[in-house]
Amino acid sequence: MDNDQRTTTLRTAAERDTLASFLDHQRDTLAMKCAGLTPGQLRTRALQPSGLSLLGLVRHLAEVERSWFRNVLADEGRPGFWKHPDGSFAEFDVDDADPDEAFAVWRGECEHARELVAAAPSLETPGHYGEEVFSLRWILTHMIEEYARHNGHADLLREHIDGTTGE
Numbered sequence: 104m105d106n107d108q109r110t111t112t113l114r115t116a117a118e119r120d121t122l123a124s125f126l127d128h129q130r131d132t133l134a135m136k137c138a139g140l141t142p143g144q145l146r147t148r149a150l151q152p153s154g155l156s157l158l159g160l161v162r163h164l165a166e167v168e169r170s171w172f173r174n175v176l177a178d179e180g181r182p183g184f185w186k187h188p189d190g191s192f193a194e195f196d197v198d199d200a201d202p203d204e205a206f207a208v209w210r211g212e213c214e215h216a217r218e219l220v221a222a223a224p225s226l227e228t229p230g231h232y233g234e235e236v237f238s239l240r241w242i243l244t245h246m247i248e249e250y251a252r253h254n255g256h257a258d259l260l261r262e263h264i265d266g267t268t269g270e
Contacts, residue, residue, distance in 0.1 A: 107135070108131070108135075109127075109128050109131035109132060109135060110124055110127035110128045110130075110131050111124065111128070112124045112125050112128050118226060118240075119220070119226055119243075122226075122240070122243040122244065122247070123217070123220055123221075123243065125247050126243055126246050126247050126250065127217075129246075129247055129250030129251055129254060130164075130213055130250060132250070132254045132257070133160065133161065133164060133250065133253070133254055133257055134206075136157065136254065136257035136258065136260075136261045137157050137158075137161060137206075137257070137261075140157070140261075140264065140265070142158075142201075142202045144157075144264050144265070145157045145158040145161075145197075145202050146158050146197045146198065146200070147260065147263070147264050154195055154196075155195065155256060155260065156195070156197050156260065157257060157260050157261065157264075158197045158200055158202055158205055159194060159195035159196075159197050160253050160256060160257055160260075161202075161205045161206060161209050162184070162185055162194035162195070162197070162200065162205045162208075162209070163194045163195065163253070164209060164249070164250065164253060165184060165194070165205065165208045165209035165212050166183050166184060166185070166192065166194050167246070167249055168209070168212035168213055168215075168216050168246075169181055169183070169184070169212050170183075171216075171230075171242050171245070171246060172212070172215065172216035172219050172220075172242070173212070173215065173216075173219075174232075175230040175231065175232045175237060175242065176219055176223070176228070176230035176237075176239060176242055177219050177230075178230070178231065184208055185200075216246075220239065220243065223239050225239070226238060226239050226240040226243075227239070227240065230242060
């Protein structure tokens with residue numbers, strides 16, 4: 104992981120560009136934590152009893168991107184990708200999951216989110232979840248927090264898999 108190709112966080116840019124660069128940096132961190140691993144390694148779970156895996160995190164963050172940007176901000180009403188027959192989320196059930204599919208879905212959701220953020224008239228642009236209202240500023244800040252938290256999990260998982268540590 105010495106070849107750090109993550110998005111550089113902007114230090115003197117406008118607020119939207121600064122927030123977007125921090126979110127892209129966190130997205131890139133997740134991709135970096137997963138780089139170079141086999142499908143089996145990506146399915147490796149954390150210490151028991153947790154069912155957490157890097158592949159599960161990628162699938163979860165694809166769902167989170169879709170939920171906050173497509174459904175809350177843009178009101179697209181899109182269903183989740185990975186569901187159990189009873190409708191509950193299945194993103195962490197990765198025994199038979201396809202890593203290529205998961206990364207393609209996640210990257211597509213990230214790209215669509217970038218487009219929605221760039222097209223929004225302002226950071227005050229509202230999104231709705233039921234009766235609750237969230238500004239684009241809040242959504243971006245929440246997504247930075249979401250990635251930062253899960254990238255901490257990714258650090259531990261990667262270290263457990265092959266001893267790799269780092270930013």
